[in-house]
Structures are given as structure tokens and as C-alpha cells.
Amino acid sequence: xATRFGSILGIDFGNVYxxxxxxxxxxxxxxxVARSMARTTLEEPYKDITIGLKRAxxxxxxxTGRRLMNEHGDIIKPEQIDRSGVDQIVMTxxxxxxxxxxxxxxxxxVSIESGLRATDGTYVEVVRTISLEDDLSDEELLxxxxxxxxxxxxxxxxxxxxxxxxxxxxxxVVRMALSLISRRQKPSVIYAGNSALVRQMRLLFGNLDxxxxxxxxNVRPTLENEQLEKAQLQLALAFNKQGALFGRGLDSVxxxxxxxILPTGQSYDLIVEYLGQTRPKENVVAIDVGSxxxxxxxxxxxxxxxxxxxxxxxxxxAHSLLEIVGTEAVRRWLPFYITQDDLESYALNKMLRPASIxxxxxxxYLEYGFVRxxxxxxxxxxxPRWPGKNAEKTPSFGMVIGAGAALTQSGRDGYDALVLxxxxxxxxxxxxxxxxxxxxxxxxxxxxxxxxxxxxxxxGANLEQMGTCISASGRPKRGRxxxxxxxKLDDGEEIxxxxxxxxxxxxxxxxxxSAEVEVRSGRGLTIGDKGRVKQRMEGGTxxxxxxxxxxxxxxxxxxxxRAELLPLWISQITGDEMRPIPEELLTPVDEEVxxxxxxxxxxxxxxxxxxxxxxxxxxxxxxxxxxxxxxxFDFDDDDIFAEDDNPFDELNALRDELS
Numbered sequence: 086x087a088t089r090f091g092s093i094l095g096i097d098f099g100n101v102y103x104x105x106x107x108x109x110x111x112x113x114x115x116x117x118v119a120r121s122m123a124r125t126t127l128e129e130p131y132k133d134i135t136i137g138l139k140r141a142x143x144x145x146x147x148x149t150g151r152r153l154m155n156e157h158g159d160i161i162k163p164e165q166i167d168r169s170g171v172d173q174i175v176m177t178x179x180x181x182x183x184x185x186x187x188x189x190x191x192x193x194x195v196s197i198e199s200g201l202r203a204t205d206g207t208y209v210e211v212v213r214t215i216s217l218e219d220d221l222s223d224e225e226l227l228x229x230x231x232x233x234x235x236x237x238x239x240x241x242x243x244x245x246x247x248x249x250x251x252x253x254x255x256x257x258v259v260r261m262a263l264s265l266i267s268r269r270q271k272p273s274v275i276y277a278g279n280s281a282l283v284r285q286m287r288l289l290f291g292n293l294d295x296x297x298x299x300x301x302x303n304v305r306p307t308l309e310n311e312q313l314e315k316a317q318l319q320l321a322l323a324f325n326k327q328g329a330l331f332g333r334g335l336d337s338v339x340x341x342x343x344x345x346i347l348p349t350g351q352s353y354d355l356i357v358e359y360l361g362q363t364r365p366k367e368n369v370v371a372i373d374v375g376s377x378x379x380x381x382x383x384x385x386x387x388x389x390x391x392x393x394x395x396x397x398x399x400x401x402x403a404h405s406l407l408e409i410v411g412t413e414a415v416r417r418w419l420p421f422y423i424t425q426d427d428l429e430s431y432a433l434n435k436m437l438r439p440a441s442i443x444x445x446x447x448x449x450y451l452e453y454g455f456v457r458x459x460x461x462x463x464x465x466x467x468x469p470r471w472p473g474k475n476a477e478k479t480p481s482f483g484m485v486i487g488a489g490a491a492l493t494q495s496g497r498d499g500y501d502a503l504v505l506x507x508x509x510x511x512x513x514x515x516x517x518x519x520x521x522x523x524x525x526x527x528x529x530x531x532x533x534x535x536x537x538x539x540x541x542x543x544x545g546a547n548l549e550q551m552g553t554c555i556s557a558s559g560r561p562k563r564g565r566x567x568x569x570x571x572x573k574l575d576d577g578e579e580i581x582x583x584x585x586x587x588x589x590x591x592x593x594x595x596x597x598x599s600a601e602v603e604v605r606s607g608r609g610l611t612i613g614d615k616g617r618v619k620q621r622m623e624g625g626t627x628x629x630x631x632x633x634x635x636x637x638x639x640x641x642x643x644x645x646x647r648a649e650l651l652p653l654w655i656s657q658i659t660g661d662e663m664r665p666i667p668e669e670l671l672t673p674v675d676e677e678v679x680x681x682x683x684x685x686x687x688x689x690x691x692x693x694x695x696x697x698x699x700x701x702x703x704x705x706x707x708x709x710x711x712x713x714x715x716x717x718f719d720f721d722d723d724d725i726f727a728e729d730d731n732p733f734d735e736l737n738a739l740r741d742e743l744s
Contacts, residue, residue, distance in 0.1 A: 090115075090535045091172025092164050094153070095527025096138065096338075097349055098178040100376040100401055101125055101440050102490060103137040104523030105145055107171070108531070108542065115538040117547040120522035121145040124440065127180055134180070135338060162341050174342045175530035179349040179378045183210040183395045184236040184324060187229075187272075189255055190216050191242035196278065199305040200241040203277065203313045205391040207320040207348045208378070209237065216242075217251055223258050230262040235272045237323055238263075240286075241316075243279030245306045252278055253285055260289045268295035273323045277301040277316040297326045317354075318533070321347045344533060349373070350380040352529020354391040357382035359532070360484060360543070361389060367483025370509065371525065372463065374456055374491040376400030376439040381463045385480055388472030397459045399452065399491040400439025404432040410458045417640050418454035418507070420648040421447060421670035446664060450651070453504050456491045460508025479636075481513035481613045486520060486548065493521035498626040499591070499659035502551045512558050512636050513613025516623060517551040524548065550596065552625035555618070558636040559610040561586025566607050567633035573601040584633040587650070589657040591631070594624025602629065610635070630658065644671050 093108040093115075104122040108115055123140035126133055139158050146153045152169035155161055161170025186209040190196035193216050204211060213233045215226065230238070238259055242252045256276075263271055274296055276286040280303055290298040299319040302312055325345035339345050353371050360369045361384025369384040379397040383390055396405040407415065412425045431451050435441065443449040464479075471480075487493060487505045495501050502517055524547060532539045561567040567586040573579050575598075584590045586607070594600055603619040604612060612618050622629060634654070641647055648666040656663035 090538060093173045093175060093527075093531060093535070093538070094142075094160065094171040095523070095530065096141075096174065096176045097523040097526040098127075098134060098138075098176070098180045098346075099125060099349075099489075099523075100127075100180050100378070100398075103134075103141050104526075105138070105141045106522060106524055106527050107145055107149060107151075108527070108538065114545065115535075115541040116545055117524060117542060119145055119148045120524070121148060122522060125180060138338065160338070160341060173534070174338075175344065175527060175534070176339065176342045176346045177349040177352055177526040177530050178346045179208065179373075179375055179380070183208040183393075185209075185234060186211050186237045186239055187233050187235045188214045189238065189240045189242070189259065190214075190278070191248060191252060192216060193218055195308065196242035196305050199311050199313070200239055200277070202311070203241075203304050203316040204239070204320060205317075205354060205393075207317065207324055207351055208393060208395065209239075209320065209324075210395065215255070223261075226255065226258045227262050227265075230259060231265065234270075237272050237320075238274045239320075240274065240276045241278045241304050243282070243303070244308060245280060245303055247279060249279060249281055253282055256282075256286060256289055260293070263290070263293055263296055271295035273297040273299065273326055275299040275301060275316070275319050275323055277304045277319070279303060297323065299323055317351060321351050324348050344530060347530050347533075349526045349529075350378075350382075350391060350393045352526040353380050353382040354389060355529045355532055356525050356539075356543075357384050357391070357486075358389040359539070360384060361387055363543075364483060368480050369484045369486075370482045370511075371486035371488065371520075372460060372492070372505075372509065373488035373520075373525075374399055374459060375489045377402045379459055379463055379489075381467050383467070383471055383482075385472045390467065390470050390472060392463065392467035392470065394463065394466065397462060399456050399459070399489075400435050403435035403439075403455055404429070406455060406459050406462075407432045410462045414458040414461065415451075415454045417647075418457045418651070419450050420644065420651040420666045421450070422644055422673050423451075424673070446666075447670070453491075453495070453500075456504055457508045460505075464509065479510070479512055482509075482511045482515050483513075484518065485509060485511055485515045485554075486518045486525070488520040488523075488525060493519045497659050497661070498551055499661075500655065502554070502627050502630060503589075503654060503658045506554060506556070506630070506632060507638065510556075510636055510638050511554065512556055513615075514618060514620070514622070515554045515556070517554055517625065517627070517630070518548040519551060520548055550623060550625035552594065552627040552629055553602075553622040554630040554632055555602070555604050555612060555622075556632040556636055557586075557606055557610045557612060557634075559606075560639070561607070561610060561633055561635045563587050567610055567635075568607065568612075568631050569605040570631055571603045572629065573603075575600065582631075584631045586633055586635070589630065589632050589634065589654055591628050591658055591660070593628040594622075595628070596625055598624040600624070600629070604631070627658070 095106040097104045102122045103125045106120045107118045109118045121141050121144040123137045126137035142153050153160060163172045164170045188200050188211050190200055197214055197216050213229060215229060240256060274290045283300055290296055299322060301316040301319040304313055304316050305311055357369050357371050371382045373380045375398050377398040378395050381392045396402050396409060407428060412428050415428060443452050492505055493501055501519060528539045528542060557567050563586050565586050566583040568584040570582045572592055582590060599621050602622045605617045606612050648671055652663050652665060
């Protein structure tokens, strides 16, 4: 039986939603008891983040029948004899802006590199890195710090027993720069360098009015070794201290949490690392697409890497996402014609109304076109930092987790799965999960206090499983069997099905069910690196998904062809009736119009305080589609899934029998 740590309330503040989860002992093990969410109320007209929190906690009380707040609206702590209240509160946040950070170290490819890795999982924007190689004078270093307007100065460098004077000299200049900054704007300081300098760092910064000093063990004690975990905790605590990042209203709640507010992204880093350790033969990826921030954590061959982008999101960051990925990256996911001006107008409206929901089929495609393009870009941006140097080849991910409203709340589990598959394009066999209520952020905070509880909850199937996806890699041919499937159920029934190239087939194997599945790939295709897989697979809210569209997934340049394929794939994975795209949406409008530029509309908004109107489409053909971040083949649109009268590759099957 588990040690009694008590009931735990996990709170995660996002830019659009505040999510709360209640964790408690059930039959001797920790379980997710209930969850709820409400709109975050950080912005106008409320500007008080606790209002949304109280709404979410009130809903949780109704669901559980437990009184969690007193008559003043404060969370009851600790848990009372009548089971009202909770024993512990943990809090995470991705709301607000990232900490502007100046990273100071000795050598770019040693201490600076380790410092950058330590910032993984924390909402920091490294606006300047400074090392000895920059060869700055004291005056230049001073000006570089002041001009950067940092929220945080992160000092690293010097192996244990190594250099002291160069780093101490730079720290003295930092001290001088801080003395010139007003008390309210003084940044926090984290030191994670040569431990021989800890006493001097305390003397320099410990008594400086308005400065919060955090000390962590050396991130690079030797040239061969790193130790980042303690530095990452200090980064999280510094994030918590920067109260201006969250707005008002949190002081009383934060005092009830032992660790204050931790960054949501760090939770993903910790939990994905744990999942990677418990699945040594599988790689793990988790991606959270929020309104303003997107977080991607991967565990590859037991090593974890996390990438956070505060300029990629489906709402607040929609316009910056469009600027980063480019219009063609979004257009490739749309089955209708749209001008660049209309795309910018849509992004600006989402930025102003991030919680708005699609009102038409076109809006739905636009919403998830942005999400797919953002996920693709996250792959491209994070891939160079992945363990194992997988710059050229996407590794197979045995476990895929989607989080955030954009990937979990379309209203159809099949559609959520499709968006996840389209963006990540996993290869081989992948178990698909979603975390719609913010369980992972809570667990990432709980693990620092009660690791046993986290193990029990993750082992207890508390993430929502959508099913298992089997993806064909290569270029499938239309009319040829891409995947030959045999499913053997526990009652002995066998299902056989041939999946043609360019399509998706779903077998509805439910939650808690599993089956023996054997899949053979057609000629020129593989399932991961294999021509045949046979293993027991889990079902879920969607079931067993057989994706025979190929990897990398190539979309036609021709809008009419996309208008055939995209609705078809939605119908195949959801089971809904196919909704054709009206022909009038496949060609540009036929008249001249006046186009308003994005800067003009933003200027009008500043003057009028209003919402930009959707602008009329302009003349002109859609630009040729460039290669995506996943690469592309040279092909004709009519030959993406070319006709072939050979339905199966007998030679490939023979190889599998002999292997």
C-alpha cells in the first residue's frame, strides 16, 4: 500500500483554459479522481486569473461532491475530517510572456551549450549569449546587458577545479549593470558554474536590493559530463518569482503551493523522460499546442530533449506562426483557394479572439491547417537538438501524446488523431494518447514531491488512449494494396482487410481491448524499417488506425485534388459522411478588390479598438507549393497515388517469410 501523501489538487494555467485535476488514493494507489477546466481570466474584462480558477474548482466540487473552497472562495488546505479541501496544491503555467534571459558563460560549445540545454522546458527567451569568445570590454558587456532588458541573467561556466578569474570578472560587470537598473525592473540571477565561486556570487548578488539569487550545481562539472536537473529546478523557481509574467491575483494561491508556480513545459520534459525510461525499446514524443505556446518533448534512445516556442500557437500566436512557417505551409492543408491576405486576416482575428471556435467548414480547415503547419515546424526546429543526431531520418515513436485544446478538443476523437498524425507523421507502430485535461503538467510538479504517486498514475492508464496507428512509409500507389492486415480478436474471430495506397482504414477496437495484429507492407513500402509486423496492439476511442498514405506525406499542389483527398481522409478516420468542398471555393474570385495590409489593419485596431473584418480575396493564382519540412518527392499531381495493377508485392512477402 502506498504511503499516504494526501489528496493533491493540480492546477495548470494556460492562456485560454485553466485546468484542474484531483489526485487521490483509490484502493491503495494514486488515481486521477476528477478533472475540470474553465476559461482563463487573465485578460480583459477580468484581469484576475483567480476568477477562472475558482470556476474550475467549483465545477470540480460539483463533480466529486467534495467542498474544495471556503465561503471566501479560497481553496481549503489541508483536507478536513469531512474530506473537504485537499492536502497539497501544485501549480504550473504557460500563461504570460517568456522570461527575457541573458546567458553568460566561458566557452560557446561547452558551458554555453550546457546552459542552453538547461533552459529546455522553461519559458525563457535567450535574447543574448555572452562568452569569452565575444571579446567584449567591460563597457561593452555592461551595455549588452542593459540593452537586452533581461528578466533573468543565467551565469554558467568553469569546470570543477577549473577557471575562476574570467567568470568572476564578468560577474562583477553583471553586478555593476544590476546597480544601474531600477528596483522594480531588476532581473533574477541564477549561478550554475564552478562551485568554487559560489561564495563570491553570494557576496556579489545576495544582498543586492530587488535581486533574487538562485544557486545550482555546476551544469558542466567536467568536459564530458552535464548535470542539468538542479539548474532546471532553479530556472523554474525563477520563473515563479517573476510574478509580473502572470498578471495579478495569484499571490494568495501561490503561497499554498510548496513550489509556487512551475513552468508547464518543464513538466513535459520530466514526464517524457520518465516514460522513455519505462519504455526502453520505444521512443516517446509529446506535443502540446496551446494558444500562445507550443511545447514538444521527445525521448529518443533514453535521452530527452524539449523545445518550447512562444511564437507558435493556435490563437494568441497565430499570426507569428504564419510569419514563421509561411503561407504555403498552411495552404498545403487547405482544400480551397485562399489569398495570402485572407490568411493574415484569419490569423489576426485568432490573435484577437483566441478562444473563438470555427463557424464554418472553411474555418475548421483553416484552424487545423495552422495547427498542422505549426506541428510540422516544431519537428523541423527541434530535430537538430534530438538525441542520436536524427537530422535526416525521423525515428519511430512507439508512444505519441497530444495535448492542448488544438489537439484534443475538435469534438471528434478521430479528427484529433488525424491532426496529430498529419503534423507529426509518425512511422511504424505508434500508440496514440491525448491529455485533454492537463494531467501531465500536474504530474510534472507532483514528481518533485511525490514521485511514487506519479508512477502509480501513469501506470494506471489515466491518459486517454485513442488507439494504435500503423503507418506505411514510402510512396504508395493508388490501386495497389499498401497494407495487408490480419486482426485476431480474443474470441478467435479473424478480420482480414487490404488497405489501398493513399487511404486510411480504421478497425473500431475499443478502450481496454487488444488484439493480435499482423500487417504486411506492399511493394516499395515499409512499416518503420520492416516489411512485416506482428504484435498485440491496444484499441482506444478511435481504434486501430492503418495509415496507408505514405511517409513523408505528400499533398498535391492542385487544389481540386486536395479537395478530393482531405475530406476523404476525414471521413475515413471519423466514420462521418464525406462533406465535399463546393466548386466555387476552388478558384480565385474574378474581380479586382482593394487589399488592406496587415500593418494597416493593426494600426486601425490601435485607433478604434475593434476587430479586423475579413478582407476580400485578391486576384492571382496560388503560388507553387514548396517542399515541406519533411521533404518532398518530384511528382505530378495526378501521380501522387499512381494506378498500378499489381495489388501486392509477392517478393516482399517472400523476404518476410525467409527473415
